[in-house]
Amino acid sequence: MAKITIGILALQGAFAEHQSTLQRLSIPGWKVSAVQVRNPEELASCDALVIPGGESTTIALLARLSGLLEPLREFLKRKPVWGTCAGAILVSQKVENTKKGGQELLGGMSISIARNGWGSQAESFEAQLEVPGLKNPERSFSGVFIRAPVLLSLTRSPGDPPISIIARLPPSILPQLIPDSVKSDDEEDPRRVVAIRQGLHFLTTFHPELTSDDRFHEYFVRECVVPQLAARA
């Protein structure tokens, strides 16, 4: 059985939860091993990477102090990466609501995003998501949104891979970010988009690692990681 090594960036945040979910997965024909990444050597051994939830300012600072910023940017050019929440912010092209003086990003996905787009913790919520791409799609997925970021735009530059939308919030749950110019029932409203794929990469603004439902983890490995490894082999 071929082996897949998935790294979880373990500088700060909910990395242990991702690791235990990934280790539980059974992917036919593949043996998944999940390892914590805190330095460039550990990153170099990985076929794919998960950037977990946490505080994006803290993770970016620790990445710089650990000499990981450039290795991570290089990694994003070649291998699959999944960013959840803080991780989603780090793989964005552009971010709003940053700390004074802005913050460092890794880039990799052609989107702009607003940090903490719903308000304070009292506005954090759980919502049922209908996700056609998952295994057993008839079962909704319980999305946990904690001081979650909100997508502001999906704008590809020429040459960027296409973006596919994997999950949306129902129109009744919307942060009042953008004025009425966009109708809330508009399928293209980026504020409703909570999971996307682009090229090798995957992004969720919520936390599949906080539930016992491993279908998003299975999706990342099946759709993003395995095809890439199979193509290389």
Add this chain to the structure above:
Amino acid sequence: MSTTVEPAATAAAAAAPAANGTVTPNAPAAPKRTQGGSDNSSLGTFGVKSGLAQMLKGGVIMDVINAEQARIAEEAGACAVMALERVPADIRREGGVARMSDPSMIKEIVDAVTIPVMAKVRIGHFVEAQILQQIGIDYIDESEVLTPADEEYHINKHSFKVPFVCGARNLGEALRRISEGAAFIRTKGEAGTGNVVEAVRHERAMNSAIRRASVMNEEELYAYAKEIQAPFHLVKETARLKRLPVVNFAAGGIATPADAALMMQLGCDGVFVGSGIFHSGDPAKRARAIVQAVTHHNNPKLLAEVSENIGAAMVGITISDNMAGGKFAGRGT
């Protein structure tokens, strides 16, 4: 690390979206649940309360008394700040009744940073907690560092949308706080002393109790729950998980990067640093060093590097019954 405490009884609290939105000045307004409110979403569930604590893991939460200190903490890599009027060392020295901070001062700190902001209320003072929830604080610390408002009852934390962290000296205390609705536990340690010995004692006591419980059969667990005065279902869940069912940080007396890494190696999920940063010679440097020490707590080479040339540590005091302010850890058991 699943937090499978049974869902808290927050259905009532979950219904109404809050009318706040106190985030950074240029931040978007709070969400509106249109057409009859939360049809298929719910606010303030135990999942989002304990979930935020999970996002703070591997991080350092720093006590700050104004917006300027909050910015220093954010730049140093704090994953959250605790807004309070006096750090514990000053509460000890100056004495008097220590209360919740002025909301205007907390709001200035909320406006100054993008990371979560916590604030303390007195044990049992549920109105201070209502006020903090109203101004949009992200986490409340029902803290023994402030003068207790109720010597018998803690706050019923299930009835709030905002999550609570509480201190504990042992497993029984931790599980009692969780049964009252706390979504996050920290050691009590002995705040404001710069002396890590009590935090070590509390974390060791917690670990040892969890190890004992983890090999017990059901009959023994019933008796053990009685012995430590904790709800049976939480004792059983802790024994199954072999850890507390919520995130557990170190707090009370942490002053150096080595102290922080010690608590992490003892099994804590992250660290609160109170007086240890802004009572030291070079707060910005020390704060950053402690942040790195928590991430790389198993890497002695890096710990040696970050411990170098970070200025003088806070002086600290020997813990005794006669010290200024007395022992805080015995408050609210």
